[in-house]
Amino acid sequence: MSVSPKLRVEPTPLTSSPKKTYVLDTNVLLHDPNAITAFNEHHVVIPMTVLEELDDIKDRRDKTVSREARIAINLIEKIVEGATPAELQAGVEIPGSSVSDPLGNLSVYADQIIDDDSDVPFLSVKEAHSNDNRIINVALRLQAAAEDSFVCLVTKDINMRIKAKGSGLLHVEDYRRDKVLDDIDLLARGWTRITGDFWSGVAEVETLREGDTTLYRVPREVLPEAYPNQFIYDDQEFIACVKRMDSEHLYLRVEDRHHLMNRQFWGLTPRNLEQAMAMALLDDSNIDMTVLTGPAGSGKTLIALAYGLHAILEGGKYSKLIVARSTPPIAEDIGFLPGTEEEKMAPWLAAFDDNLEILHGADESTSGSIDYVKERANIQFKSLNFMRGRSFNNAYIIIDEAQGLTQFQLKSIISRVGSDSKIVVLGNLAQIDNKYISPLSSGLTYLVEKSKAYAHAGIMTIGGIVRSRLAAFAEEQL
Template sequence: MESSSVVHDLTPLVEPAKKVYVLDTNVLLHDPTAVTAFNEHHIVIPMTVLEELDHIKDRRDKTVSREARIAINMIDKIVDAASPQAIQEGVGIPSADTQGSRGTLAIFPDQLINDDSDVPYLDGTPDQANDNRIINVALKLQAENEGAFVCLVTKDINMRIKAKGSGLLHVEDYRRDRVLDDIDLLCKGYAHIEGDFWAGISEVDTIREDDITLHRVPRDSVADAYPNMFLHDDHDFLAFVHRIDGDYLYLRCDSRDNLMNRRFWGLSPRNLEQAMAMSLIGNSDVDMTVMTGPAGSGKTLIALAYGLHAILEEGRYSKLIVARSTPPIAEDIGFLPGTEEEKMAPWLAAFDDNLEILHGSDESCTGSIDYVKERANIQFKSLNFMRGRSFNNAYIIIDEAQGLTQFQLKSVISRVGEDSKIVVLGNLAQIDNKYISPLTSGLTYLVERSKGYDHAGIMHVNGIVRSRLAAFAEENL
């Protein structure tokens, strides 16, 4: 019997069409490395964006001017050796992935765009001239490349609305730094187990390490567990995840009474979440604690009380540094009178308020506060002036971190030196940066990225304890 050969038609692989992304200035300020974030696709930077970066790089605001310079330097490295024609057509972007195709970067001379009846055109309205010119670039590329995916990427909500209203089909926010799809999924540092925790455990071993007793349970007993989180159930079970390996969770059991009886500088917890936060912040093996939660939940008070306790009672650190981002200060701090601490006073009054709470019952409250500030070596800093420094043997509090980008937070945390601890505080419901949302906040990014690190701890402190009026305002106004 004669065998017949079967011929298979091979379908040739077609390289997917490259997408075109037009970047707005605020994207490069939010993430100066954004030009490397679009894989194999084509990046277009309008000349107007370069002009804005050039203007911003010389501002007194050291944070934003530094990011502008980094973005300019990165663009320069890519196009440095290219010809003018190549720069307008697209220069290959260096990529760590040697197997895949590289993306390209082009500079678009948008000053040459004029009103054209075939292309929608936004005029140079004085207040919106730059935004309009950038939108015009995307509109012209869309008209000249029919059927291609041309997208404007901007963090300006109003600009996105204007671009869509002008006929641009694709407009997006910058999403590289988005680690969650829903802010409700942000980890809290603890998990509540319904019913009896031990009833759902198939096996458990008890081991002794140094001076602590650990219970080893299968890792899949608690979904999405991570180091330094707390577990509690509807009964009396409360445990701390001491560590995790490939197959097991190692739990250190504790009691609610023990946590609720903890004291820092005369401060005691008023609810379980505060108690867990105090336990976490006092853990010598945790180098960074991130506390989130609504206004009035006690985040700042806990952080400050532990700092005073650790410096004045335990002698663990030599100084207490309090820092926060000060958006209005960008242009104004240089003109305020006095030392850096005196310049920062309007933005750090909350810490004086908390010192008054801790020493309000003293015979001389003002004298006690002045004494503590001197003894604990409390220093007030603006984040705009912390870069380039290194802080050793220090206890550092970063307040109002919800308005920082991931790039800004990284540059601050990387300054923490030996024998230091940093506490990052923020309320994602109080973001005043127009280009940042709860999903794109550096605080959200920090929580999700650091939750698996053995020497970091996360805690969401809920429950308004400032007053019943504050609780009403947070929930109903």
């Protein structure tokens, strides 16, 4: 019997992929001051022009961007502190840039010393937009110096990306760390509709009693994409809410449709099922944050305001109602306007006065009722730019027009919410007026996707225009 030779196994050496080089534009650091740490083991380059722009921005009256600029500058200083000029130009390790070795590194490129080179198609820095051109030139220089390496310009500026590609830069990208979806149509809505009869697809169900609530336990595979506080309804008038879940089961609380549709806050009743479900989320004491999205005229603001008045004046749940929104940069001059902060904010929060008029339009003296409610409910109007650093306890907080905020800005605001408080975030992703934010990169989209799995958060997209038939036409056709 012959003996076969032993199998010889040669270990295959593992080679790490070559480092990529990412050149960051200023708007990336303003969008996310921690963006430097987002590129794992790769090389991050900050052009000197970016540092100069951050230095100019940090002293602006626009509190939003000036704060982000200072945070970015402080992070850069923390990374490069103690580095020699040679080390800074070669690359300094970025702490926390990767969960495993090797770490990424950061270098600063003195783009002002780039000279014209006939071999490299540099853009002119003597014309308008010279700063953009300087930053693009850094990426072009790095690409020319190492033709086989991956050099990428990262910018939120669409036109700058087009210019960079037109100049011969092979790799240009938008900053994508904060994008949690590839298609905005996939955004969680807070509800799902089952065609036909829900129970026909359930093979087994158990009934549990918890206090005064009856829960129905069904297998997780019935709704594999379900999340806490999501509503489920079918074509047979069945409606339920996912109260909790584990790895194998969903626990549903069956809702009474008649009760939902006849719930009332401060004289306001829902006009469609989505409004009714939103009101149920607001009235749930186990939910600390509710995110309401939907088109203009869908009733988001009216519902949020009505519940706040109901909870404070009829339920005694909170001691004050805080209404806040971001103001455009020109509004930073409100500090020079006469009157209180509420009076200065009036032009940007007129929508809430309009909704108070709707809630008290039938009163004998509408203006008198509104003034009385504002005082009794302790309604305070704030600019988001002046809320950071504060803490709000025993308060009902409404954040309006959140679609124009970044995930970093929303996080800094929500982290201010103190004990015994509830926050309601409102926004319409079709009305973003920030040139560096799209529906996919909006902080509101990020908040919806990141909070949907949190047991103490509820989300609801309200469809249908209830403001007027003309408003519905404008939203759908214009």
